[in-house]
Amino acid sequence: MPVVRPYRIAVTSIKGGVGKTTTSAMLGLTFSRHRADRSVVVDANPHAGTLADRLLGERVIPTVRDLVNAELRKRAYNGRGLPEAPHIHQYLGQVGQLMVAASEQSADVGEAFGELHYSTAQEVLRRVFDIIITDSGTGMKHSAMRGTLAATDRLIVVAAPRFDAVRRAAKTLDEVHARGYAHLVRDAVVVITMDTANPVGINLAALTDYFRQLCPSVVQVPYDEHLYTGGTIDYDRVSAATRGAYLDLAAILADGFGYLMPGV
Template sequence: MAQGGDWQQDVLRQLGQHGTADEAAKPTTEPTERPQPMRPAPEPPTDTGPTASEGFPQHVAPAPKPEPAVRSPRDPRLPLHTPESVPTVDPRLAHALGRPQHGDSVTRRTGRTLRKLATSATRDVAEETRLARELQQPVTTGRVIAVTSIRGGVGKSTVSALLGRTFNHYRHDPVLTLEADAALGTLPVRMGAESLRWSCADLAQILTPSMQLTDITGYLVPVTDGGWLLPASQGRVGAPMDVRTYRTVTLALRRYFAVTVVDCETLPGEVARTAMDTAHARVVVAPMTAEGVNGTRQVLDWLAQLPHSALAGTVVALSASSPDTTLDEKTATTHLRETGVSVVPLPYDRHLAQGGPIHTAMLGQATRDAAVRLAAEAMQRAVRVR
């Protein structure tokens, strides 16, 4: 019979053997994958962005950003838009102008020729030489001569065209005739321009200090007899020129042109007052009528009140628009000269009264002499300003 203490050891031994048998019956490793519950099929992606995985997050590199298109640098001398060329006069009207008429009649031209044969021309040659010397005075910087009047229709644009052609004839440096009156002015027609493209407003947007004279003239209208023209508009009804545009254009173009003749709007327009105040010389066109002379005298009194001496650089062009003028020229001239200005009478000219382009060879002799004298008076005053 076994002892009482041995049975406990037998029980412990049997328990240990049973546990060993159970461990042997178990698998040595757990299954690596367990059955997963049913999941719906994934929908196709709607974008190309990164998606998260069902297990650990995946680090997906972001899609490269599209490179911007390489653009060639724009030439600053070119405007944002290129205007189209527009004829100055409707072609149907251009054919209706007819042949230009000479300013002097045949009888007057014949009489002048006979007088030249009978008298000495020494005095005339000396006077022409003096005027030419004044017109050809050298300038250190460009001179601006502003032309205006108290109202429209008195020959302001005609006088501007005469001055521009006269300066270009006598001077060997560049001369510009600039139109600062956008109210359907007649300066381009008077200067003989057939078509227009660039205006003052267009040029003001593209002017840069690095531009050369050859760059500037590409935007201007070449005049047949020489010189250049810059119109205020394309001959269409639009917004008037503002003071900022006028200042930008005139200050920039003074570097390239020895003389700039500005055809301003009529007084008391804002641009006209600015031009009269900033120009080196001023030409006021007055009609040879009682009311015209009286209104011009009021303008001269206003110029006398400007901070600087404006009257010292002012010349009055007393223009006759009719061959039957009844106002006494001497009395009108004396009344205007009381303010201290110089007065140059412009006689009636059949060629100018005809309208259309001005042909210098068709002007009357008295008109040509008056234009030269007026240009010399204006130039003499312009060079005084430093």
Template structure:
């Protein structure tokens, strides 16, 4: 079951519309396979990079070992959900889905940047960023970008189903010019199956971390072309993560449903309350369950974090997400799909309120 599509609405994004690629030195044209290949590389000072090679996101030897992806809900759970739907009010469910869908389609005057971070790795930060990017791409009719700002072997390309990556965030920072059109920019990005674009942080190798200057250059330039940019940040207190949380329009803090996870996230929320631009008011917490058994009472954890005034959205355990690999929306559990949609709507609602 895929996410429901709403009737087509007028394009809400007032950014530079796509135009035919020009013969400028910066233009990049995709091959028939869809892999961006740079035909003409910009020349001039400050361009130390040669055209990078395309690198697979998963070693071919491991790709052969991938099994069939699991469904998020077991057969027994799907059966129970079908029975409950027969006895519940379908009109109320449709009305709620329509309301959330319209929130996700609301116009934005300038590109909105939503930063996703956490207090440590392994809590579902990248998975949450991928879910947000896929949700925005599904509902919106304007360009959506997933930007990876964690160069330490980040897995956002894998989660979004990219087979290979080429240009990185740091490399693109040296190439961007104000005269570029959307068609020029997308030649350096990875097209995501199902829609949207991806800019990875690295080519799957250990390298220097993304620097603050490159991050600022890329995000400030690309928000001209994309209605929504979802940034998968490094974990706090990394410098780029702190910068991203300080400069983004909307913020999502991913917190594991454990005592130490909730406690550490509360410290982060108290820090956000001290930042300018009403940072805490534009923050949503994604409370994630990494196992089917709750390690901490959900109501208690939610109440503790809500004392700061933020909205909490619980992302439940999902077999499909827990298995790793590319996220296929149609295989997500019913509750997971609903939670991801609500999280995206809450994050965007706060992001559009920031001027």
């Protein structure tokens, strides 16, 4: 499906360590490899997120706060903000065709990055990108999450095959619903990321059936040693099975592109 307007995807879970950032990164890489759309991934974690590290290594790049500050300065000067793609791209990192908006690495500064800042970043990125993927923080109460949910077309909730992670994923869906975003839960995708090759004590078929009672789509991502190490992701070193699972996820999301109202 073609993208009729910027499509906004939020990847979240109220539990850390389940593969949320890996999913955000791999989804962005998958879209950039298989579609001609302009894609960007945004690290909205207020606690020194690692998205940029996973995609770019330890390279020092501007952060999403730098992008927002530049936008606000430009608005004060010309009333319109950053006008063209080159002005916006200078505040982003790049891997292949995928652009990356890094989070603050200072915890004190990161905490101050809230709903208004995130909404401003979204407004800027919508000018030049077709697909915007947000790697959100783990909490539901910080103000950046309010901005994330308000600017989301499709929600991805990430779980791991562990009882605590399963409960937290279900709780995430409950929290999103309770905050007034029942439509996001109705169309949500649950991604089960295998953090071990041989999970013990979990019936994966029953787990998938459980989540399908809560939302329509479930994707199981097989264990991948390259991703599990936590280092910089080299897409070509990811196993074919894992790349295929993320391609399935991208296809599920792309099916919704054509149902968006232009300009909404």
